[in-house]
Amino acid sequence: MSMQYQARNGLTDKEARYTLTPTGIDWQAGEKSGSLAFDAITSLRLIDYVSPNGTAYQCTIKSHGHKPLKFRSQHYVSLGAFEDRRTGYSAFVRALLHRLEHRNDIRFIAGSTGLWIMWLSVGLIYLGVALVLVLVILEEVASINLSGIPAIIIAIVAVPLVWRSVRKGRAKRFDPRDPPASLLGAA
Structure with missing residues (x-):
C-alpha cells in the first residue's frame, strides 16, 4: 500500500x-x-x-x-x-x-542545534537591549519621557517566543x- x-x-x-x-x-x-x-x-x-x-x-x-x-x-x-x-x-x-x-x-x-543557537543569540541580544531600555527609562523617569514605552511593549510580547524556542534546546x-x-x- x-x-x-x-x-x-x-x-x-x-x-x-x-x-x-x-x-x-x-x-x-x-x-x-x-x-x-x-x-x-x-x-x-x-x-x-x-x-x-x-x-x-x-x-x-x-x-x-x-x-x-x-x-x-x-x-x-x-x-x-x-x-x-x-x-x-x-x-x-x-x-x-x-x-x-x-x-x-x-x-x-x-x-535543530543551528536554530537553537540562533534563538539563544536573539535572546541574549534581546536581554542586552532590554537592559539598555530599562536604564534609559530609569534615567528619564524624572522628566516623564514616555518614548520608550512602545519598545518595552514589543519586548514583553517577544519574550514568550524567544523563551519557548530557547527552552526546547538543541x-x-x-x-x-x-x-x-x-x-x-x-x-
Whole structure:
C-alpha cells in the first residue's frame, strides 16, 4: 500500500508529490522526478518553526548521493498565503518512520542545534537591549519621557517566543517507534 503527501514549500518551489513505496520514496515536482531508496537514507530530521500561519513542521531526509528531500506541513499557495496540511503531513511522516524503524544506521534527529543557537543569540541580544531600555527609562523617569514605552511593549510580547524556542534546546536523537509528537504537527 502506498501513501502520498503533496505540498509546495515556497515561492520558488514547484508543488511536489511524495509517494511511499515498498522500497523507498518516489517524488515528482513539475517536470522533475526521482526515487530515494530507504537503504540510501542516512538521517531524518524533524523540526518546527514559527511561520506567518503559526507553527510549521518540516521533515528533512538526507541520503548518500542525493539532494536532501524536504517537505513541510504548510503548503505555499501565494505570496503570504499558506494552507495548513498538518494532518496529511503527520500521517505521511508517521508512515515513513514506521517503514524506517528497523534501521539502526539512520540518525533520527528532533530539532535543530543551528536554530537553537540562533534563538539563544536573539535572546541574549534581546536581554542586552532590554537592559539598555530599562536604564534609559530609569534615567528619564524624572522628566516623564514616555518614548520608550512602545519598545518595552514589543519586548514583553517577544519574550514568550524567544523563551519557548530557547527552552526546547538543541537537536536530540529520537526513537522512530516513539517520535516526538510535538514535531509531527498532529496526533
